[in-house]
Amino acid sequence: DAKTTQPPSMDCAEGRAANLPCNHSTISGNEYVYWYRQIHSQGPQYIIHGLKNNETNEMASLIITEDRKSSTLILPHATLRDTAVYYCINWDAGGTSYGKLTFGQGTILTVHP
Amino acid sequence: GAGVSQSPRYKVAKRGQDVALRCDPISGHVSLFWYQQALGQGPEFLTYFQNEAQLDKSGLPSDRFFAERPEGSVSTLKIQRTQQEDSAVYLCASSSSRGRVNTEAFFGQGTRLTVV
Numbered sequence: 001d002a003k004t005t006q007p008p009s010m011d012c013a014e015g016r017a018a019n020l021p022c023n024h025s026t027i028s029g030n031e032y033v034y035w036y037r038q039i040h041s042q043g044p045q046y047i048i049h050g051l052k053n054n055e056t057n058e059m060a061s062l063i064i065t066e067d068r069k070s071s072t073l074i075l076p077h078a079t080l081r082d083t084a085v086y087y088c089i090n091w092d093a094g095g096t097s098y099g100k101l102t103f104g105q106g107t108i109l110t111v112h113p
Numbered sequence: 114g115a116g117v118s119q120s121p122r123y124k125v126a127k128r129g130q131d132v133a134l135r136c137d138p139i140s141g142h143v144s145l146f147w148y149q150q151a152l153g154q155g156p157e158f159l160t161y162f163q164n165e166a167q168l169d170k171s172g173l174p175s176d177r178f179f180a181e182r183p184e185g186s187v188s189t190l191k192i193q194r195t196q197q198e199d200s201a202v203y204l205c206a207s208s209s210s211r212g213r214v215n216t217e218a219f220f221g222q223g224t225r226l227t228v229v
Contacts, residue, residue, distance in 0.1 A: 034217075043117070043204050043220030044156065087155060100169070101146070101206075101218060103155030 003093030116222035138207030
Protein backbone atom coordinates (compact mmCIF):
# COMPACT_ATOMS: atom_id res chain seq x y z
CA ASP A 1 0.00 0.00 0.00
CA ALA A 2 1.10 3.54 -0.62
CA LYS A 3 2.63 5.45 2.23
CA THR A 4 0.64 8.38 3.58
CA THR A 5 1.94 11.39 5.47
CA GLN A 6 -0.08 13.22 8.12
CA PRO A 7 0.77 15.92 10.65
CA PRO A 8 1.32 14.33 14.07
CA SER A 9 -1.15 16.58 15.86
CA MET A 10 -3.75 19.29 15.37
CA ASP A 11 -6.03 21.38 17.55
CA CYS A 12 -9.53 22.59 16.84
CA ALA A 13 -12.06 24.67 18.74
CA GLU A 14 -15.39 23.06 19.49
CA GLY A 15 -18.01 23.98 16.90
CA ARG A 16 -15.46 24.90 14.26
CA ALA A 17 -14.52 22.86 11.23
CA ALA A 18 -11.57 20.52 11.57
CA ASN A 19 -9.56 20.06 8.37
CA LEU A 20 -7.14 17.14 8.49
CA PRO A 21 -4.66 16.91 5.61
CA CYS A 22 -3.03 13.81 4.17
CA ASN A 23 -0.36 13.44 1.50
CA HIS A 24 -0.25 10.27 -0.60
CA SER A 25 1.93 11.16 -3.57
CA THR A 26 2.57 7.52 -4.55
CA ILE A 27 -1.04 6.36 -4.53
CA SER A 28 -1.82 3.92 -7.32
CA GLY A 29 -4.81 4.07 -9.63
CA ASN A 30 -6.74 1.28 -7.89
CA GLU A 31 -6.22 2.53 -4.37
CA TYR A 32 -8.99 4.29 -2.51
CA VAL A 33 -8.41 6.90 0.18
CA TYR A 34 -9.84 5.70 3.51
CA TRP A 35 -10.14 7.57 6.77
CA TYR A 36 -10.49 5.86 10.13
CA ARG A 37 -10.35 7.28 13.62
CA GLN A 38 -9.52 5.71 16.94
CA ILE A 39 -10.87 7.07 20.17
CA HIS A 40 -8.93 6.14 23.27
CA SER A 41 -9.30 2.47 24.25
CA GLN A 42 -11.54 1.66 21.29
CA GLY A 43 -10.99 -0.04 17.97
CA PRO A 44 -10.61 2.03 14.80
CA GLN A 45 -13.88 3.40 13.44
CA TYR A 46 -14.55 3.85 9.74
CA ILE A 47 -15.31 7.43 8.70
CA ILE A 48 -15.35 7.74 4.94
CA HIS A 49 -13.60 6.69 1.76
CA GLY A 50 -13.32 7.78 -1.86
CA LEU A 51 -11.49 7.14 -5.11
CA LYS A 52 -11.30 10.47 -6.92
CA ASN A 53 -14.53 12.32 -6.38
CA ASN A 54 -15.31 14.27 -3.25
CA GLU A 55 -17.48 12.37 -0.80
CA THR A 56 -19.79 13.36 2.04
CA ASN A 57 -21.62 11.36 4.66
CA GLU A 58 -23.19 12.04 8.01
CA MET A 59 -19.83 12.11 9.74
CA ALA A 60 -17.52 14.02 7.43
CA SER A 61 -16.53 15.21 3.99
CA LEU A 62 -13.57 14.00 1.98
CA ILE A 63 -11.87 16.26 -0.53
CA ILE A 64 -9.42 14.58 -2.93
CA THR A 65 -7.21 16.68 -5.19
CA GLU A 66 -7.51 16.17 -8.91
CA ASP A 67 -4.08 14.50 -9.12
CA ARG A 68 -5.07 12.31 -6.13
CA LYS A 69 -1.79 13.04 -4.39
CA SER A 70 -3.43 14.53 -1.34
CA SER A 71 -6.74 14.68 0.46
CA THR A 72 -8.44 16.49 3.32
CA LEU A 73 -10.90 15.13 5.83
CA ILE A 74 -13.35 17.75 7.03
CA LEU A 75 -15.35 17.47 10.23
CA PRO A 76 -17.76 20.37 9.72
CA HIS A 77 -18.64 21.09 13.36
CA ALA A 78 -16.15 19.43 15.66
CA THR A 79 -17.27 18.33 19.12
CA LEU A 80 -15.27 17.21 22.14
CA ARG A 81 -16.16 13.62 21.24
CA ASP A 82 -14.24 13.99 17.97
CA THR A 83 -10.96 14.04 19.89
CA ALA A 84 -9.16 10.98 18.52
CA VAL A 85 -6.32 9.73 16.35
CA TYR A 86 -7.25 10.04 12.67
CA TYR A 87 -5.69 7.69 10.14
CA CYS A 88 -5.49 8.26 6.40
CA ILE A 89 -4.97 5.01 4.50
CA ASN A 90 -4.63 4.06 0.86
CA TRP A 91 -6.19 0.65 0.22
CA ASP A 92 -6.77 -1.42 -2.85
CA ALA A 93 -9.46 -3.76 -1.60
CA GLY A 94 -9.33 -5.75 -4.81
CA GLY A 95 -5.59 -6.06 -5.14
CA THR A 96 -3.09 -8.60 -3.87
CA SER A 97 -2.75 -6.67 -0.64
CA TYR A 98 -6.48 -6.62 -0.05
CA GLY A 99 -6.06 -7.69 3.54
CA LYS A 100 -3.65 -5.00 4.48
CA LEU A 101 -5.13 -1.80 5.67
CA THR A 102 -1.78 -0.20 6.44
CA PHE A 103 -2.01 2.30 9.28
CA GLY A 104 0.58 5.02 9.76
CA GLN A 105 1.04 7.13 12.88
CA GLY A 106 -2.05 9.21 12.21
CA THR A 107 -2.97 12.70 13.41
CA ILE A 108 -3.95 13.28 17.02
CA LEU A 109 -6.85 15.72 16.82
CA THR A 110 -7.66 17.53 20.05
CA VAL A 111 -10.94 19.44 20.16
CA HIS A 112 -11.00 22.00 22.97
CA PRO A 113 -13.89 23.98 24.45
CA GLY B 114 -24.39 -9.42 17.06
CA ALA B 115 -24.37 -5.87 15.86
CA GLY B 116 -20.62 -5.52 15.66
CA VAL B 117 -17.31 -7.34 15.92
CA SER B 118 -16.93 -8.89 19.34
CA GLN B 119 -13.60 -9.80 20.93
CA SER B 120 -12.90 -11.71 24.12
CA PRO B 121 -11.44 -11.46 26.60
CA ARG B 122 -11.30 -7.70 26.78
CA TYR B 123 -8.19 -7.87 28.98
CA LYS B 124 -5.72 -10.69 29.50
CA VAL B 125 -2.73 -10.89 31.82
CA ALA B 126 -0.37 -13.74 31.09
CA LYS B 127 2.81 -14.87 32.75
CA ARG B 128 5.81 -15.04 30.47
CA GLY B 129 5.91 -18.43 28.80
CA GLN B 130 2.16 -19.01 29.07
CA ASP B 131 0.01 -19.76 26.02
CA VAL B 132 -2.97 -17.50 25.30
CA ALA B 133 -5.96 -17.67 22.97
CA LEU B 134 -7.84 -14.58 21.81
CA ARG B 135 -11.27 -14.89 20.25
CA CYS B 136 -12.96 -12.84 17.56
CA ASP B 137 -16.64 -13.02 16.58
CA PRO B 138 -17.01 -11.13 13.30
CA ILE B 139 -20.18 -9.58 11.98
CA SER B 140 -22.46 -12.36 10.79
CA GLY B 141 -21.96 -13.19 7.14
CA HIS B 142 -18.74 -11.25 6.75
CA VAL B 143 -16.35 -13.07 4.47
CA SER B 144 -13.13 -11.26 5.33
CA LEU B 145 -11.44 -11.22 8.74
CA PHE B 146 -8.27 -9.44 9.78
CA TRP B 147 -6.07 -9.47 12.87
CA TYR B 148 -3.94 -6.48 13.87
CA GLN B 149 -1.47 -5.83 16.68
CA GLN B 150 -1.26 -2.37 18.22
CA ALA B 151 1.61 -1.45 20.51
CA LEU B 152 1.21 1.47 22.90
CA GLY B 153 1.29 4.78 21.05
CA GLN B 154 1.52 3.17 17.61
CA GLY B 155 -0.89 2.54 14.78
CA PRO B 156 -2.30 -0.97 14.26
CA GLU B 157 0.03 -3.39 12.45
CA PHE B 158 -1.38 -6.07 10.16
CA LEU B 159 -0.94 -9.67 11.30
CA THR B 160 -3.08 -11.93 9.12
CA TYR B 161 -6.10 -12.13 6.83
CA PHE B 162 -8.80 -14.77 6.26
CA GLN B 163 -11.29 -15.11 3.49
CA ASN B 164 -13.89 -17.49 4.91
CA GLU B 165 -11.83 -20.32 6.42
CA ALA B 166 -8.82 -19.78 4.18
CA GLN B 167 -5.86 -17.90 5.63
CA LEU B 168 -4.72 -16.01 2.55
CA ASP B 169 -2.10 -13.77 4.10
CA LYS B 170 -0.10 -14.37 7.25
CA SER B 171 2.85 -12.23 6.34
CA GLY B 172 2.47 -10.00 9.40
CA LEU B 173 2.71 -12.72 12.04
CA PRO B 174 5.91 -11.81 13.94
CA SER B 175 7.06 -15.35 14.74
CA ASP B 176 6.03 -18.98 14.63
CA ARG B 177 4.70 -18.56 18.15
CA PHE B 178 1.71 -16.79 16.60
CA PHE B 179 -1.00 -18.89 15.03
CA ALA B 180 -4.47 -17.96 13.79
CA GLU B 181 -7.37 -20.07 12.63
CA ARG B 182 -10.93 -19.69 11.40
CA PRO B 183 -12.04 -23.29 10.90
CA GLU B 184 -15.68 -22.72 9.95
CA GLY B 185 -15.33 -19.35 8.32
CA SER B 186 -16.88 -17.39 11.16
CA VAL B 187 -15.24 -17.21 14.62
CA SER B 188 -11.47 -16.80 14.62
CA THR B 189 -8.88 -17.50 17.29
CA LEU B 190 -5.43 -15.95 17.55
CA LYS B 191 -3.12 -18.10 19.63
CA ILE B 192 0.21 -17.01 21.02
CA GLN B 193 2.47 -19.68 22.42
CA ARG B 194 5.16 -19.11 25.06
CA THR B 195 4.26 -15.44 25.45
CA GLN B 196 7.07 -12.90 25.76
CA GLN B 197 6.96 -9.39 27.19
CA GLU B 198 7.23 -7.90 23.69
CA ASP B 199 3.89 -9.54 22.88
CA SER B 200 2.16 -7.07 25.19
CA ALA B 201 -0.17 -5.07 22.98
CA VAL B 202 -3.79 -4.61 21.96
CA TYR B 203 -4.91 -7.23 19.47
CA LEU B 204 -7.61 -5.99 17.12
CA CYS B 205 -9.92 -8.01 14.93
CA ALA B 206 -11.80 -6.58 11.96
CA SER B 207 -14.28 -8.01 9.50
CA SER B 208 -15.57 -6.98 6.11
CA SER B 209 -18.27 -8.23 3.79
CA SER B 210 -16.04 -7.83 0.77
CA ARG B 211 -14.11 -10.61 -0.88
CA GLY B 212 -11.64 -7.91 -1.71
CA ARG B 213 -13.23 -7.04 -5.04
CA VAL B 214 -15.05 -3.84 -4.34
CA ASN B 215 -14.45 -0.76 -2.28
CA THR B 216 -15.76 -1.47 1.17
CA GLU B 217 -15.14 -0.81 4.82
CA ALA B 218 -13.73 -2.91 7.60
CA PHE B 219 -15.38 -2.94 11.03
CA PHE B 220 -13.12 -3.28 14.05
CA GLY B 221 -13.73 -4.81 17.44
CA GLN B 222 -12.76 -3.20 20.74
CA GLY B 223 -9.62 -5.28 20.94
CA THR B 224 -8.02 -7.50 23.56
CA ARG B 225 -5.35 -5.88 25.69
CA LEU B 226 -2.68 -8.48 26.44
CA THR B 227 -0.17 -7.80 29.17
CA VAL B 228 2.67 -10.28 29.63
CA VAL B 229 4.32 -10.10 33.06
